[in-house]
Amino acid sequence: MSSTAPVLSARNIQRSFSVGERELKVLHGIDFELKPGELVALVGASGAGKSTLLQILGLLDKPNAGEVLVHGEDPWKMDASARARVRNQRIGFVFQFYHLLPELSAMENVVLPAMISESNLGYRKRKQEFEAKARQMLEHFGLKERLKHKPAQMSGGERQRVAMARALFQDPQILLADEPTGNLDQATGEVVLEMLFEEQKRRELAMILVTHDRSLAERCERVIEMQDGLILQQTTTRA
Numbered sequence: 001m002s003s004t005a006p007v008l009s010a011r012n013i014q015r016s017f018s019v020g021e022r023e024l025k026v027l028h029g030i031d032f033e034l035k036p037g038e039l040v041a042l043v044g045a046s047g048a049g050k051s052t053l054l055q056i057l058g059l060l061d062k063p064n065a066g067e068v069l070v071h072g073e074d075p076w077k078m079d080a081s082a083r084a085r086v087r088n089q090r091i092g093f094v095f096q097f098y099h100l101l102p103e104l105s106a107m108e109n110v111v112l113p114a115m116i117s118e119s120n121l122g123y124r125k126r127k128q129e130f131e132a133k134a135r136q137m138l139e140h141f142g143l144k145e146r147l148k149h150k151p152a153q154m155s156g157g158e159r160q161r162v163a164m165a166r167a168l169f170q171d172p173q174i175l176l177a178d179e180p181t182g183n184l185d186q187a188t189g190e191v192v193l194e195m196l197f198e199e200q201k202r203r204e205l206a207m208i209l210v211t212h213d214r215s216l217a218e219r220c221e222r223v224i225e226m227q228d229g230l231i232l233q234q235t236t237t238r239a
Contacts, residue, residue, distance in 0.1 A: 005072065006033040007173050007206045008057060012066035015052055026052045028229040029066070036173070037204040039197075041217035044226035050210045051178055053226070057208065058176045059087045070174075088117045092167035092205075094196070096179040098159045100151040100166075106158075107147045110134040110165045117170070137165040141195060157188035161195065168199060175200065175207040182212075 013030040016023050027049050034040060042050050055061040057068060059075050067074050070090060075083040100109045111130045115123055123130070138147055141161040151159050160180060167175060180196060181189030193216070200207045209220060217223045218237050225232045 004036055006035050006069075007071055008032075008034040009069040009072075010053070010057060010066065011069070013053065013056055013063045013068070014065040015049075015056060015061070015063050026229050027056075027063070030229075030231060032057075032224070032231070034174070034206045034208060036206055038222065039200055039207050039220045040209070040222045040224060041220040042208055042210045042224050042226065043212065043214065043217050044232070046212075048226040049229040050226055054176050054178050054208065054210055058091050058093055059083060085117065088113055089170050090172050090174055092170070092172040092175045094160070094163055094167045094175065094177040094180045096182040098151070098156075098163045098183075100159055100162060102151050105148045105150055106138060106143060106154070106162045107131060107134045109151070109162055110138060110169055112166060113170050134165070134169065137169065138162070141165055155188075156184050157192055160184065160192050164192070164196060164199070168203070171203075173206060175205045177207065178210045179212070180209070 010030050010032040013027050013032075014025075015027040016025040018024075030049075030053055032053075042054070044050050052061070056063050059068065059070075062076060068076065070086055075086045078086070101112070104112070111134045114126070114130045118126065135147060138144065141164060143158060143161055143165075146154055146158055146162075151162070154162070160183075177196065181192055184192060197219070199205065209217070211217055221237060223235045223237060225234070
């Protein structure tokens with residue numbers, strides 16, 4: 001594990017939601033650091049706050065208090081466009097339910113981050129480059145025959161591999177994976193996990209994996225256990 005400065009930090013993160021006239025407190029002051037190339041598992045029972053924390057770390061949700069730092073900078077102090085660039089270029093997301101756009105092909109879903117980050121003119125100028133990269137990534141994930149297929153024409157495992165390619169398309173330094181195999185059968189899930197771990201190691205990604213599976217968590221370098229919106233304990237599993 002690297003001893004260099006963290007790529008992602010959380011300081012005193014608090015989050016609550018209004019439920020009718022009641023305030024539901026979900027996170028009660030989370031402190032967390034993720035170093036370059038580190039593989040961390042986030043575990044805990046349903047309702048512990050894992051997914052809420054991941055959404056905040058990924059800049060998809062703003063905390064009520066505290067700060068998130070990406071490479072030492074607070075994106076919530078940036079304007080919306082600058083913050084979106086940080087999220088688009090530095091952070092990749094893999095979700096349990098894929099979140100692919102149903103009207104787009106596998107290749108179109110993969111290049112979507114570039115379509116979002118580039119101007120119309122900029123994207124058109126680099127379209128062949130982006131499509132060549134997407135094709136290479138999909139072939140790498142065993143989807144050579146699925147380039148033009150839409151999500152409804154693919155299996156769950158194939159859809160998750162498309163989602164992985166999309167998450168890695170911008171070459172992020174950080175990857176956030178929320179129960180990435182939770183919607184897959186055991187055999188398919190194991191194939192997807194092996195690919196995910198291989199990419200994490202090959203790319204030296206700083207990665208957070210949310211999981212209910214303790215045996216899976218122990219394959220990571222560090223296990224963080226959450227309970228009732230707090231970090232209960234942290235365990236280092238291997239050097």
